[in-house]
Amino acid sequence: xxRPVLADVPPDIGIDAILADVQDDGVSAPASDVDGLxxxxxxxxxxxxxxxxxxxxxxxxxDSQLRDIATEVGKQEGGTVLVLSPSWVGTYSDTLSRVTxxxxxxxxxxxxxxxxxxxxxxxxTRPDPPYGLITAALVLLVGGVAAVSLWARSRRSAATVxxxxxxx
Numbered sequence: 001x002x003r004p005v006l007a008d009v010p011p012d013i014g015i016d017a018i019l020a021d022v023q024d025d026g027v028s029a030p031a032s033d034v035d036g037l038x039x040x041x042x043x044x045x046x047x048x049x050x051x052x053x054x055x056x057x058x059x060x061x062x063d064s065q066l067r068d069i070a071t072e073v074g075k076q077e078g079g080t081v082l083v084l085s086p087s088w089v090g091t092y093s094d095t096l097s098r099v100t101x102x103x104x105x106x107x108x109x110x111x112x113x114x115x116x117x118x119x120x121x122x123x124x125t126r127p128d129p130p131y132g133l134i135t136a137a138l139v140l141l142v143g144g145v146a147a148v149s150l151w152a153r154s155r156r157s158a159a160t161v162x163x164x165x166x167x168x
Contacts, residue, residue: 008068010060015072022052022077029055029113036114040121047125050079050095055113059085066090082120084113091120100124 009015021028026041037053044051052073060066070081070092080093080101089108091101104123108116 008065009072010065013069018054018073019076022054022073026052029053030057033113037117040114040117044121049124051121052077052079052081053117054081054083056083056085059087063088067092082108082117084116089116096124
């Protein structure tokens with residue numbers, strides 16, 4: 001019988017230590033990544049996004065645990081949280097839609113923490129495509145094609161009727 005796995009944070013992950021680290025600069029990561037990630041967090045602030053980035057040295061047992069870690073950090077810190085491990089990405093946001101965050105998450109699979117965070121930020125701050133305008137253009141295009149087809153068909157029908165009348 002299938003039973004869903006409860007949300008959990010791996011026991012070897014110290015959420016309190018991560019929270020303490022994130023509080024001062026929005027970053028909890030190995031020293032080699034901290035400066036680059038701080039610059040991403042500062043750019044996020046300039047764009048009006050409260051971003052925290054957590055980088056783990058190893059993958060947890062399940063990729064979903066990264067989302068659980070992000071949720072725990074996000075519940076305490078607020079804003080948007082990006083958690084990276086060598087192979088996986090987890091996110092949480094109390095300000096952005098899940099669709100936006102998951103789309104941005106897909107762009108964060110690079111294997112490099114700073115590049116991943118940069119890609120994530122770029123995806124959550126770029127404007128959405130103008131779907132209303134695109135839809136209106138498609139409707140006009142389809143309507144135009146239908147009108148031209150109807151006009152051409154009626155011209156052919158009229159020519160055929162005229163040809164039948166002339167032949168008699």
